[in-house]
């Protein structure tokens with residue numbers, strides 16, 4: 246099934262309130278649509294007579310040496326999509342060799358997520374996403390939990406000092422998870438009730454100093470997610486980040502920022518190869534992956550497409566999404582005369598209408 250067919254199937258299957266929770270963005274959803282439009286505007290200028298019969302599309306990422314170039318971005322509450330929840334996503338990602346970023350707002354505890362991934366592959370890469378908690382000792386408890394579970398990296402999301410205003414959720418009055426669902430990693434921690442949608446506790450005034458504590462407290466690599474400004478990318482390197490994820494949270498936080506793709510080149514330039522740069526937001530086809538890699542990303546994340554695959558067909562649906570994207574990307578790389586991801590370079594991306 247194509248990604249579009251999986252999306253349509255998910256829309257038919259899901260409670261419309263849950264569909265809108267995933268599909269929606271903040272405010273007027275300007276950024277939500279800008280993320281996809283930014284890819285639509287980008288075209289590839291292939292090189293010819295330089296390809297190879299076989300290609301290596303693996304990416305070297307923190308805690309995942311030979312990973313698929315597409316990773317599963319952290320998204321909350323997978324059990325809203327399918328009763329198998331994060332377990333199904335984890336098995337699918339591991340089977341496809343893709344990093345899964347599970348997170349604080351998962352409806353399955355992190356140790357069970359890693360155990361599920363290990364059912365599908367001997368050495369899966371599961372990263373754990375967290376927010377800086379108002380109480381540093383709670384942040385540390387989550388870090389230790391992820392370490393014990395066997396996660397291979399941490400992702401600290403820094404674009405959420407306040408919770409985004411999701412127009413569709415506000416319209417539906419969707420504030421509580423259905424009975425039986427909870428943010429399992431928060432269950433025995435102080436703070437919000439784990440069944441509340443918007444009350445995953447996050448520090449309202451986190452600083453780079455607070456971020457810098459995390460790489461100091463753990464041997465795991467720590468990536469920072471939600472960077473758009475190149476100056477912040479430099480600060481991330483200075484404060485011990487092992488990777489930067491260029492992201493506007495899928496258009497769910499500030500509705501006046503640029504498309505994530507449009508922020509990527511300046512961030513990649515600022516980081517200058519010192520640590521990997523990833524991006525997410527609006528990736529919907531293999532050629533989008535090629536564009537992002539050409540503009541400086543080591544890998545891309547996908548959020549909503551994975552949720553649609555999960556809703557449409559559980560583990561098999563997520564596998565279909567990841568396999569389709571990887572196969573389309575490999576095909577595009579071949580058509581662009583590339584053998585490795587690094588063969589895609591910035592001069593090979595042009596904006597529609599600007600080449601003649």
Ligand SMILES: Cc1cc2nc3c(=O)[nH]c(=O)nc-3n(C[C@H](O)[C@H](O)[C@H](O)COP(=O)(O)O)c2cc1C
Nearest residue numbers: 267318319320321402494495525526527547548549
């Ligand atoms: C339903 C949903 C839940 C999300 N939950 C989280 C989260 O808990 N933590 C986080 O850092 N990002 C979260 N995100 C943002 C994603 O990690 C990612 O940045 C975004 O979905 C990428 O855009 P895409 O959906 O266009 O691929 C969420 C996104 C969606 C759609």
Ligand SMILES: CC(C)CC(=O)C(=O)O
Nearest residue numbers: 321350442443445494497
């Ligand atoms: C529970 C939230 C923290 C999940 C989130 O980041 C989102 O819905 O965008």
